[in-house]
Amino acid sequence: MVSDRLNHVSFLIPISDSILQVEQKMRAQSDGNHPDLGAALDHLLDSGGKRVRPAVALLTGGILGADQEKLVTLGAAIELLHTATLVHDDLIDGALLRRGMVTLNARWSPAATVLTGDFIFARAAKLAAETDSVAVMRLFAETLAIIVNGELTQLFTSKGLASREDYYQRIYAKTASMFELCTAAAAILSPVDSQEVERMRGMGYNLGMAFQIMDDILDFTGEQATVGKPVASDLRQGLITLPALYYLEQNPGDAWMDAALSGKLFEDDKFARLVSNIRASGAIDASLKEAESYIDRAVETLLKQRECPQRQALLELANYIIQRQL
Amino acid sequence: MVSDRLNHVSFLIPISDSILQVEQKMRAQSDGNHPDLGAALDHLLDSGGKRVRPAVALLTGGILGADQEKLVTLGAAIELLHTATLVHDDLIDGALLRRGMVTLNARWSPAATVLTGDFIFARAAKLAAETDSVAVMRLFAETLAIIVNGELTQLFTSKGLASREDYYQRIYAKTASMFELCTAAAAILSPVDSQEVERMRGMGYNLGMAFQIMDDILDFTGEQATVGKPVASDLRQGLITLPALYYLEQNPGDAWMDAALSGKLFEDDKFARLVSNIRASGAIDASLKEAESYIDRAVETLLKQRECPQRQALLELANYIIQRQL
Numbered sequence: 001m002v003s004d005r006l007n008h009v010s011f012l013i014p015i016s017d018s019i020l021q022v023e024q025k026m027r028a029q030s031d032g033n034h035p036d037l038g039a040a041l042d043h044l045l046d047s048g049g050k051r052v053r054p055a056v057a058l059l060t061g062g063i064l065g066a067d068q069e070k071l072v073t074l075g076a077a078i079e080l081l082h083t084a085t086l087v088h089d090d091l092i093d094g095a096l097l098r099r100g101m102v103t104l105n106a107r108w109s110p111a112a113t114v115l116t117g118d119f120i121f122a123r124a125a126k127l128a129a130e131t132d133s134v135a136v137m138r139l140f141a142e143t144l145a146i147i148v149n150g151e152l153t154q155l156f157t158s159k160g161l162a163s164r165e166d167y168y169q170r171i172y173a174k175t176a177s178m179f180e181l182c183t184a185a186a187a188i189l190s191p192v193d194s195q196e197v198e199r200m201r202g203m204g205y206n207l208g209m210a211f212q213i214m215d216d217i218l219d220f221t222g223e224q225a226t227v228g229k230p231v232a233s234d235l236r237q238g239l240i241t242l243p244a245l246y247y248l249e250q251n252p253g254d255a256w257m258d259a260a261l262s263g264k265l266f267e268d269d270k271f272a273r274l275v276s277n278i279r280a281s282g283a284i285d286a287s288l289k290e291a292e293s294y295i296d297r298a299v300e301t302l303l304k305q306r307e308c309p310q311r312q313a314l315l316e317l318a319n320y321i322i323q324r325q326l
Numbered sequence: 327m328v329s330d331r332l333n334h335v336s337f338l339i340p341i342s343d344s345i346l347q348v349e350q351k352m353r354a355q356s357d358g359n360h361p362d363l364g365a366a367l368d369h370l371l372d373s374g375g376k377r378v379r380p381a382v383a384l385l386t387g388g389i390l391g392a393d394q395e396k397l398v399t400l401g402a403a404i405e406l407l408h409t410a411t412l413v414h415d416d417l418i419d420g421a422l423l424r425r426g427m428v429t430l431n432a433r434w435s436p437a438a439t440v441l442t443g444d445f446i447f448a449r450a451a452k453l454a455a456e457t458d459s460v461a462v463m464r465l466f467a468e469t470l471a472i473i474v475n476g477e478l479t480q481l482f483t484s485k486g487l488a489s490r491e492d493y494y495q496r497i498y499a500k501t502a503s504m505f506e507l508c509t510a511a512a513a514i515l516s517p518v519d520s521q522e523v524e525r526m527r528g529m530g531y532n533l534g535m536a537f538q539i540m541d542d543i544l545d546f547t548g549e550q551a552t553v554g555k556p557v558a559s560d561l562r563q564g565l566i567t568l569p570a571l572y573y574l575e576q577n578p579g580d581a582w583m584d585a586a587l588s589g590k591l592f593e594d595d596k597f598a599r600l601v602s603n604i605r606a607s608g609a610i611d612a613s614l615k616e617a618e619s620y621i622d623r624a625v626e627t628l629l630k631q632r633e634c635p636q637r638q639a640l641l642e643l644a645n646y647i648i649q650r651q652l
């Protein structure tokens with residue numbers, strides 16, 4: 001089932017065996033624990049995406065000559081960390097669906113959901129420790145702190161804040177920090193110096209920023225059935241993202257936009273027309289250009305690496321980030 | 327304030343400076359993050375207990391000659407791990423008070439409480455990584471998995487199970503696993519061999535089992551005002567602990583006990599009389615003897631160590647566990 005979902009993604013070809021090992025390692029983490037935990041973990045991993053994060057780690061480490069077994073362990077640790085944060089996110093948002101599949105909290109009690117998330121954190125930490133690298137462990141723990149602090153800041157900050165600075169900080173914490181972890185940790189496990197680790201961290205940052213900007217674009221341009229949640233779901237909650245920021249900069253004082261950001265645009269038809277207006281404006285295009293410029297910077301770093309199948313695949317992955325429809 | 331609370335506990339005398347460093351290190355973990363997080367962390371640490379877990383780690387490491395700075399880091403990591411699990415526990419139980427102080431979830435939203443727990447996990451993991459020991463990191467992650475798996479098992483298992491095996495597994499997961507972490511990790515950070523690490527782990531196990539049995543005894547014998555929660559709170563939820571197990575073994579088929587375990591003893595007066603009967607039976611004494619026998623085994627291990635102020639303090643701590651009123 002996993003291989004069915006993955007085998008048409010070209011960037012996974014040079015790492016298809018490793019990705020399957022990552023899958024097995026993740027699913028084995030519930031062994032010896034309560035059987036319902038295994039069922040929950042399988043369900044979560046079945047609803048998982050294209051394993052972009054482990055792929056970034058595996059390909060980066062592949063280019064730099066990291067030990068394969070440790071890379072697989074790292075990939076599993078990172079995807080589980082990501083999964084654990086999603087479990088708690090969905091609980092907090094009360095989301096019932098993710099990628100068209102039922103979330104854990106839609107079927108389980110909040111108590112079981114909190115604890116399942118905690119259990120997956122624990123297994124992610126255990127796998128991170130199995131890379132035998134204290135530097136990877138520190139980075140791992142730092143990244144979790146950045147992600148959670150970002151979510152708390154979003155929770156505590158009054159909605160309706162239309163600030164670019166706030167937006168970039170938010171998407172760094174939410175997404176780019178994890179991509180940085182993928183590339184920097186893969187580099188740490190490779191025979192390279194600290195400058196190379198920093199370059200790879202920068203590449204991960206650029207991939208991650210582009211990834212989240214594309215998510216925020218798709219939130220406006222996608223259809224509800226494809227995206228798996230209502231169109232413009234962030235704006236519906238008074239949360240501004242890049243397309244809305246561009247639109248607001250082009251249309252300062254737009255009354256509907258102000259109302260949406262203060263959570264006071266309740267009429268569905270007005271909200272739909274605001275979304276239409278944003279789609280029809282140059283805001284989507286400007287946002288896309290910005291995502292592309294992050295990808296350009298990642299590609300620039302990547303092209304300085306030796307030519308190899310993994311480099312080619314990572315170039316395809318970078319391209320996939322800005323081409324994807326979901 | 328912390329020192330006021332701690333300075334009358336004799337086992338802390340040889341480590342009073344280190345314990346204050348542990349406090350500072352814990353409170354510094356919110357620096358640079360959202361200010362409300364700092365307030366939450368301070369509140370949680372102010373409501374904290376006597377720092378028994380860091381004390382066990384500091385004293386064990388002190389006997390074995392561990393590096394002081396790493397021990398302080400370990401102590402802070404362990405107490406934060408413990409604190410994070412309590413935050414999620416209180417949320418799950420809907421508890422409004424812990425040790426007579428308001429819980430986080432009594433004042434904050436579930437979302438903020440889940441995330442604050444996650445943040446404290448992240449900082450605990452970061453501190454564990456700062457011990458620079460991959461073995462400590464692994465043990466740390468393993469312990470978290472054991473604790474969470476124990477809570478999930480308790481959640482999924484039907485209440486009313488009157489099994490000693492289940493009880494010992496439960497208190498191992500809940501409490502003794504963390505005490506094992508304190509002693510084994512302190513030994514790992516010391517210049518001793520793996521056999522000594524295992525002996526110290528065994529000592530931690532015995533201290534932890536005794537600690538939880540005493541908690542379960544105090545749940546029956548304490549007054550609500552002192553314990554900070556209703557008397558026999560576990561039995562009220564259909565959860566059996568050692569005193570109730572002994573009582574049931576002495577009074578098989580006791581109708582009120584059966585009703586309590588299946589969650590059907592709703593009348594307050596009957597419940598109070600059942601608690602009275604348990605108190606008046608030999609069950610409390612038998613439980614206390616069992617706690618003492620765990621302490622005896624811990625003391626036996628300890629007496630094989632060199633004589634030093636830390637050994638003396640750990641003997642006092644072992645004694646404190648079975649003497650304490652709360």
